[in-house]
Amino acid sequence: xxxxxxxxxxxxxxxxxxxxxxxxxxxxxxxxxxxxxxxxxxxxxxxxxxxxxxxxxxxxxxxxxxxxxxxxxxxxxxxxxxxxxxxxxxxxxxxxxxxxxxxxxxxxxxxxxxxxxxxxxxxxxxxxxxxxxxxxxxxxxxxxxxxxxxxxxxxxxxxxxxxxxxxxxxxxxxxxxxxxxxxxxxxxxxxxxxxxxxxxxxxxxxxxxxxxxxxxxxxxxxxxxxxxxxxxxxxxxxxxxxxxxxxxxxxxxxxxxxxxxxxxxxxxxxxxxxxxxxxxxxxxxxxxxxxxxxxxxxxxxxxxxxxxxxxxxxxxxxxxxxxxxxxxxxxxxxxxxxxxxxxxxxxxxxxxxxxxxxxxxxxxxxxxxxxxxxxxxxxxxxxxxxxxxxxxxxxxxxxxxxxxxxxxxxxxxxxxxxxxxxxxxxxxxxxxxxxxxxxxxxxxxxxxxxxxxxxxxxxxxxxxxxxxxxxxxxxxxxxxxxxxxxxxxxxxxxxxxxxxxxxxxxxxxxxxxxxxxxxxxxxxxxxxxxxxxxxxxxxxxxxxxxxxxxxxxx
Amino acid sequence: xxxxxxxxxxxxxxxxxxxxxxxxxxxxxxxxxxxxxxxxxxxxxxxxxxxxxxxxxxxxxxxxxxxxxxxxxxxxxxxxxxxxxxxxxxxxxxxxxxx
Numbered sequence: 294x295x296x297x298x299x300x301x302x303x304x305x306x307x308x309x310x311x312x313x314x315x316x317x318x319x320x321x322x323x324x325x326x327x328x329x330x331x332x333x334x335x336x337x338x339x340x341x342x343x344x345x346x347x348x349x350x351x352x353x354x355x356x357x358x359x360x361x362x363x364x365x366x367x368x369x370x371x372x373x374x375x376x377x378x379x380x381x382x383x384x385x386x387x388x389x390x391x392x393x394x395x396x397x398x399x400x401x402x403x404x405x406x407x408x409x410x411x412x413x414x415x416x417x418x419x420x421x422x423x424x425x426x427x428x429x430x431x432x433x434x435x436x437x438x439x440x441x442x443x444x445x446x447x448x449x450x451x452x453x454x455x456x457x458x459x460x461x462x463x464x465x466x467x468x469x470x471x472x473x474x475x476x477x478x479x480x481x482x483x484x485x486x487x488x489x490x491x492x493x494x495x496x497x498x499x500x501x502x503x504x505x506x507x508x509x510x511x512x513x514x515x516x517x518x519x520x521x522x523x524x525x526x527x528x529x530x531x532x533x534x535x536x537x538x539x540x541x542x543x544x545x546x547x548x549x550x551x552x553x554x555x556x557x558x559x560x561x562x563x564x565x566x567x568x569x570x571x572x573x574x575x576x577x578x579x580x581x582x583x584x585x586x587x588x589x590x591x592x593x594x595x596x597x598x599x600x601x602x603x604x605x606x607x608x609x610x611x612x613x614x615x616x617x618x619x620x621x622x623x624x625x626x627x628x629x630x631x632x633x634x635x636x637x638x639x640x641x642x643x644x645x646x647x648x649x650x651x652x653x654x655x656x657x658x659x660x661x662x663x664x665x666x667x668x669x670x671x672x673x674x675x676x677x678x679x680x681x682x683x684x685x686x687x688x689x690x691x692x693x694x695x696x697x698x699x700x701x702x703x704x705x706x707x708x709x710x711x712x713x714x715x716x717x718x719x720x721x722x723x724x725x726x727x728x729x730x731x732x733x734x735x736x737x738x739x740x741x742x743x744x745x746x747x748x749x750x751x752x753x754x755x756x757x758x759x760x761x762x763x764x765x766x767x768x769x770x771x772x773x774x775x776x777x778x779x780x781x782x783x784x785x786x787x788x789x790x791x792x793x794x795x796x797x798x799x800x801x802x803x804x805x806x807x808x809x810x811x812x813x814x815x816x817x818x819x820x821x822x823x824x825x826x827x828x829x830x831x832x833x834x835x836x837x838x839x840x841x842x843x844x845x846x847x
Numbered sequence: 848x849x850x851x852x853x854x855x856x857x858x859x860x861x862x863x864x865x866x867x868x869x870x871x872x873x874x875x876x877x878x879x880x881x882x883x884x885x886x887x888x889x890x891x892x893x894x895x896x897x898x899x900x901x902x903x904x905x906x907x908x909x910x911x912x913x914x915x916x917x918x919x920x921x922x923x924x925x926x927x928x929x930x931x932x933x934x935x936x937x938x939x940x941x942x943x944x945x946x
Contacts, residue, residue, distance in 0.1 A: 441931050481907050488914045492921045499925050509929045510941040516925050517877055517938065520918055521868050524884035527911060528861055531888050531904070535854075535895035540903055559899045596944045 324388040327375060327395045330368040330403055331476075334469040337364030341462035350455070357461035358418045364465065365414065368472070369407040376400050376842075385846040391541050392482045394623070397842030399476035401692050402619040406475075406612050409699040410468045412817045413608035416707050417460055421811040423502065423717075429454030433602045433710065434500045435508075442505040457500050463493040464608065471612050475619020478627075480530040480540040480577070483620060487526065487584070490616065491519050494609055501602040503717030511600025518593045519583070526580025532573030536563055542628045543847050550631040571635065577624065578636070584617035587643050587677060588650040591670045595658075598666035603718060606662065607706030610669050611699035618676055618695055622688060625680065627845050633683055640681050645776050647674030652780040656787050661709055661720045664787065665702075668746055671784050672698055678777050679761035682768030689843035690760035693836055697745075697753035697828045704821020705742040707814050711735055712805050719805035725791065727800025732807040736795045738822055745825045747788040748781055753828030760836065853894040860887035874926045874936045878919075885915045 325332065337360055344356050375395065378384070385396035393399075420430040434457040437450035470490025477483040499512030534540050537548040538560045547553040548564050556564070563569060583590040598606045629636055651671030658664040676698075679691040712719050712728065712735070719725070729736035745752035758781065762774045810818075828835055860883060867880030889908040896904025930936045 439928065481903075481910060484907075485910060485914065488917065492917055495921055495925060499928060506932060507943050509925070509932060510943055512925045513874060513929050513938070513941055516922055517868075517874065517881070520878070520881045520922065521865075521884075524861075524864070524881055524888065527885060527888040528891065530907070531857075531891040531895060534892060534904055534907070535898070538895075538899040538901065538903075540907065557900065563895075563898070599944050 321390045323390075324395075327380065327388045328393060329371040330375070330407070331393070331469055331472045333364055333368040333371060334465055334472060337361065338462050338465035338469060341465055345459055345462060353458045354418075354420075354456060357458045358414070361414050361461045361465060362411065365407055365411045365468070369404060369411070372400055372404045372407065376404070381842050382844070385844065387478050387543075387846060391543075392479055393473065393476045394478040394846050395476070396846035397844050398619060398622065398688060398692060401839060401842035402475040402615055402695065403472050405615050405692075405696045405699055406468065406471050409611045409615065409703055410464070410471075410608065412700070412703050412820050413604065413612065414461070414464060415813040415817045416604035416607060416703070416710065417464060419604070419710065419810060419814045422710055422713065422808040422814070427452050427454060429456075431502060432456060433502055433604050434460050435502050435505060438500040442509075460497060460500065460605075463497050466490075467493040467497070467608075468612070471616040474616040475623065477620060477623070478542050480533060480542075480545075483624075484523070484527055484530055487523060487580070487620075490613070491523065491584075494605075494613070495519065497605045497609075498597060498601040501600070504600070507600040508602065509600075511597045515593055515597040515601075522580050522583035522590065525576045525583075529573045529576025529578075529580065532569045533577065536566060536569040536573060538563065542623070546628050546631065546847065549629065570632070574629065574632065574636065575639075578621075578639075581617055581621045581624065582643060584613060585621065585673050585677075586614070586670050587673050588647040588670065589643075591647070591650070591673075594670055595663045595666040598669070599660060599662045599720070603662065603706050603710045607703040610665070610706065611702040614669070614673065614676075614702075615695045615699055618680070618691060622680060622691060623845060626683070626688065627847055630683075637681060637683065640677060641770070641773065644674050644677035644681060644773055647671070647677060648777055648780040649674075649783075652783040652787075655784065658787075659722050661722055661725065661791070662706075664722070664791070665705060665709075668784065668788075669702065671780060672746070674780070675758060675761055675777055678765040678770065678773045681770050681773060682764040684764060684768045685843050686760075686764040687768055688845070689836070689839040690757075690764040692839040692842060693828075693832070694757035694761050696835065696839070697757040697824070700821045700824040701742050701745045701753060704818050704825070705739065705746070707817045707821065708735060708739045708742065710814065711808050711810060713808050714803075714805040722791065722794065724801070724805050726794050726798040727804065728794075728807070729796035731800050731804065735807050738818060740792045740795065741822055741825060743788040743792055745829070747785040749785075751826070751829045753825045753832070756828055756832035756836070850894050850898050854891060857887045857891035857894065860884075860890065872937050872939050874929070874938050877938060878922050878926065882915060882919070885911055 341360055348356050380395050381397040381400045388395050420432045423431045436455045438457050440447035440450055467490045470486045473486035477486050495512055495516040498515050499509050501508035537545040586594040651667050655664055655667035676694050679687050745754035748754040748758040766774045864880045864884035868877050871877050889911050892904040892908045
């Protein structure tokens with residue numbers, strides 16, 4: 294028997310056209326150029342893992358910092374290139390076989406996330422704030438995160454001058470997920486992107502150099518609650534898939550609107566089942582509102598913001614909020630316009646309790662990081678008011694608000710890293726008394742950020758709040774605007790209180806010192822102040838940009 | 848057998864998992880309950896996939912398994928580091944930052 298005939302006993306020649314037709318495998322088309330921002334960051338993250346494995350310990354910090362900064366800058370350049378060639382407006386479309394949308398809101402938010410991440414990476418890399426340990430300059434991250442706090446292993450790691458340079462690849466993976474999150478155009482991509490940015494953030498929370506027990510506690514809380522909420526999100530996805538027979542946003546929207554063309558018998562059975570749709574959507578919104586930190590899903594926010602290393606807190610507070618609101622906007626505006634009458638009352642309630650809850654509970658806080666955490670909850674409520682508008686202005690005002698808010702947040706947390714005493718950062722508010730007398734510049738900068746949070750005119754906070762409330766009022770949510778202004782007034786009270794504390798009380802003898810940062814943190818704070826003032830004084834260009842970017846592709 | 852029964856089972860498993868997360872105090876058990884919730888989601892996805900006659904749901908189930916595996920890696924790392932520094936994995940003991 295020849296070889297061929299032996300083979301023919303258990304094989305058959307592949308036919309060019311399979312019998313039955315239509316089963317032929319079609320290779321997916323991937324638009325690499327349009328996905329390049331995400332791909333650059335993922336590639337850099339993988340490279341950074343290799344750097345961690347192969348570059349000698351001494352050179353790792355510089356290699357990682359260089360790689361991260363170059364990757365983020367390159368990804369931002371790619372975003373600008375895509376926007377300049379019209380993908381934000383006329384050429385907006387859906388790439389990667391329906392998985393990723395390349396449109397105005399996606400590009401705008403991705404650009405915001407990348408700029409915020411760049412500034413955050415600068416604060417990650419700061420090594421001049423802590424006193425040198427055994428002649429080695431140290432950053433905010435543990436020498437050896439695996440060593441038990443206070444153990445001999447930890448002391449040996451500190452003595453040897455180890456640093457956790459793994460924070461850079463972790464941050465890059467998180468950024469990749471954050472970029473994909475607001476662009477996700479089907480529920481599977483939404484879920485995967487959520488996990489890709491959440492898992493590195495859980496780890497980043499756990500690796501603080503000082504107050505390690507608190508840091509680990511924050512990570513456990515964030516992880517357990519985050520996993521809990523993503524399980525709800527996934528069950529919601531399962532129910533929506535059951536309802537619509539697809540996870541693609543456009544197809545779900547067609548089924549919700551009742552304009553779908555091909556109705557299979559199974560679909561005819563499930564698409565009449567509103568329980569699947571409503572419960573599924575409620576569960577998905579729950580998962581997204583958790584990431585946004587909206588009341589009543591905010592319980593993790595203060596603890597995690599307080600316990601996490603402060604540079605990570607700034608990154609998380611800014612970038613996660615941007616990405617999560619982007620995903621929320623896309624879901625509500627692309628998938629659920631047919632359901633507006635159902636989700637609006639619910640979101641009204643959430644927005645009202647978020648604005649009031651965040652502002653009122655913040656008054657009682659005595660720790661500056663917790664105070665900023667509750668302030669971020671209140672801001673989540675203000676942004677929700679813009680989301681609820683359900684008009685094109687609603688989209689663009691939310692985009693603008695997120696841009697303004699993210700830089701103020703990172704800047705404010707960067708200032709928090711500067712005020713230090715023997716135990717690390719002095720976060721208790723009583724220690725900030727008289728800071729304005731001792732170091733007027735730092736206190737003045739922090740005051741600018743607080744005024745922006747409060748929404749005082751000539752800061753970006755005012756322009757953002759004005760845009761959001763205007764959109765909400767025009768969208769028929771006047772009551773929300775009233776509640777929003779009232780809770781802004783409440784919030785202004787505790788922001789101003791901190792300013793008064795800094796400038797009009799006597800500094801204590803054993804008060805904290807203000808560390809002199811390197812050029813990295815100075816840049817971060819400087820960019821924060823510059824963006825805050827520019828967006829406050831001349832917001833028109835950026836409002837126009839957000840307006841142009843405010844159309845979702847479907 | 849009517850596939851809807853599997854949906855009831857999935858909902859039941861999900862509810863048991865969610866109740867476990869809220870009731871149990873050991874971080875590892877809480878985490879296992881989350882895994883139970885994810886597997887309940889998988890069952891629901893596969894059932895819907897069968898009902899609709901397309902493969903989307905089964906593919907999502909694969910992704911979910913990968914995510915669950917990644918979550919185990921990260922979660923156990925965090926929980927073990929907490930356990931080693933406190934000699935307790937109880938979520939009630941982790942209360943340094945209570946209001």
